[in-house]
Amino acid sequence: MTERFALIGAGPTGLAAAKVMKERGIAFQGFELNSGVGGLWDIDGPRSTMYETAHLISSKTMTEFADFPMREEVAEYPSHRELKRYFEDFAAHFDLHRHYHFGAEVLSCAPLGADGDGWRITWRDATGDHEDTFTGLMIANGTLSTPNAPAFKGTFDGEIIHSSDYRHASQFDGKRVLIIGAGNSGCDIAVDAVHHAASCDISMRRGYYFVPKYVFGKPADTMGGAIKLPMALKRIVDGMILKWFVGDPQKYGFPKPDYRLYESHPIVNSLVLYHAGHGDLSIRPDVARFDGNTVHFRDGSHADYDMILAATGYKLDYPFIDNALLNWQGDAPHLYLNCMHPERDDLFVLGMVEAAGLGWQGRHEQAEMVVRYIEGLRRKSPEALALRKTKSQGYDRATGGMQYIDLPRMAYYVDKATYRKAVTQWIGKLGGRPA
Structure with missing residues (x-):
């Protein structure tokens, strides 16, 4: 089996993961249902939940990727059309398009055995159904596409x-x-x-x-x-x-x-x-x-x-994988820092994190931590082994002691300062920039 990861999603988080894997030399194949990048920000996408008057609710400087600022002429609170262009520019600048199968709907992701034995990924595109094997799986298909439709009397x-x-x-x-x-x-x-x-x-x-x-x-x-x-x-x-x-x-x-x-x-x-x-x-x-x-x-x-x-919100939904494989408990998977499985080193969920002001840079840092961890495990670095031990010891959501209200949409909410501190500290230990 060729050593490469399957990456699902070409929205903000998926693109961040693709960029970091490309930079760190981790082979991967991306899958995206839409014909292009941008995720839900592409109003014409098959799973987009966008509407014509939609704009960011956070300002561009607090949301953009640190190493790819938005154009000067972009409004302080950009529209969905400006953001679609931003992600297209991001993918072009970092040469990410060629790493994706576009128009590919992932149907199933199944482990071939225990951790490290690989994954079988099945997908469908215009030419039919396909399957292939991968050493690992990164899920970055977003959290705002499956409607929460409560029943009314x-x-x-x-x-x-x-x-x-x-x-x-x-x-x-x-x-x-x-x-x-x-x-x-x-x-x-x-x-x-x-x-x-x-x-x-x-x-x-x-x-x-x-x-x-x-x-x-x-x-x-x-x-x-x-x-x-x-x-x-x-x-x-x-x-x-x-x-x-x-x-x-x-x-x-x-x-x-x-x-x-x-x-x-x-x-x-x-x-x-x-x-x-x-x-x-x-x-x-x-x-x-x-x-x-x-x-x-x-x-x-x-x-x-x-x-x-x-306007009753959305629910977490990863329809192509058994929830039990994600350590799902209650309203969300229980993963270390909302992305790392306690037992498996070949399965990661990226972007399942919300916090006021976290922005896409916060998601980029999450992806960098994960990719540097994978890289460190291959070298058997002491720092990666320490992270493996830490993530296996219990669920840490990085709430900073906040008591969030008991709602499904808050099940993966974190405290921005606590979360970024934990993630950037691990990046520093794993050989990235100092925390």
């Missing part, structure tokens, strides 16, 4: 879609719209809907903290960070800043969060507050049941709608 007679099926604001023209769920996508889409729908309501199960995109004229995520504050003090300081710039969302009808700041991902959108304050949209409680075109809410109120958009 009753039957709705109008149109109902998931946010993954939303593309254009014209889909709302003249309709009475209810958006269920108020995450970042739900709030973005609500802002679209108020300009096209006859009416727009948002149903929320819990409250959120809202963060403006700009503070003192600068992208909010570029402010602060020079001095690391204890979390208790940081909550006080940042909470005061949010009060100054956002005010009290409860006065617009938004429920009060039942958790503390930073225990869940915030909503990076102040326009939704603007429209709520102008009466363009109304806030509703959680849904109790459907009855024809009528939606009954848990507070006893009800209203009629023509269309429901479920």
Whole structure:
């Protein structure tokens, strides 16, 4: 068997892994369902969940790869089209396209035996089904492509879609719209809907903290960070800043969060507050049941709608591999630093990590740690053997002591500072740049 890894995915994380493997001389074959790179940022891709008005919710300088900054003319909060171009430029600059099979749907990944015995990968393309063997497997197909579609009591007679099926604001023209769920996508889409729908309501199960995109004229995520504050003090300081710039969302009808700041991902959108304050949209409680075109809410109120958009998020999904092989427990695989299997050295999951401000550079560092580990094992370096021992000793998600709310989408959330410190320390020990 030729020594090479199978790499699934050519989105941001997959491209980062491809770049690092190419640089470190680790042979690999990439597989990508789409006809090109960019992952979900390519709105025309077969699994894209993008919509026409989508932009980054983090600023470009806090998101871009450190060794490949975005063009000067790119907006501070780029659109999906600018990001597709960015990834195309990235792949061209580092000569990554030739390492991929495009238009290739991976059907199954099965180990040939114990750790180190290899993997059989089966895929389908325009010419038919194929299979080959590889020494290892890296999964980097993303976390935001399989919709989470909760069941509701009753039957709705109008149109109902998931946010993954939303593309254009014209889909709302003249309709009475209810958006269920108020995450970042739900709030973005609500802002679209108020300009096209006859009416727009948002149903929320819990409250959120809202963060403006700009503070003192600068992208909010570029402010602060020079001095690391204890979390208790940081909550006080940042909470005061949010009060100054956002005010009290409860006065617009938004429920009060039942958790503390930073225990869940915030909503990076102040326009939704603007429209709520102008009466363009109304806030509703959680849904109790459907009855024809009528939606009954848990507070006893009800209203009629023509269309429901479920902005209920996404679930982790690796359909081509048995979840048991990923050490899946609860809502997510339990992997050391969210990427390394406790027992196998030939299986890695990249990009299954979320944190405010982690950016694509954080994913690049994750990939570099993994690739340097593989490289170190081949040399039997003491540092790689130490990492092998550490990852086998228990699950470490690098939360930094944060008690995140118990939701599936938070199952792989980490504390940025804690996570990057752990990853870059291992990179340094494995021969990379010092932590």
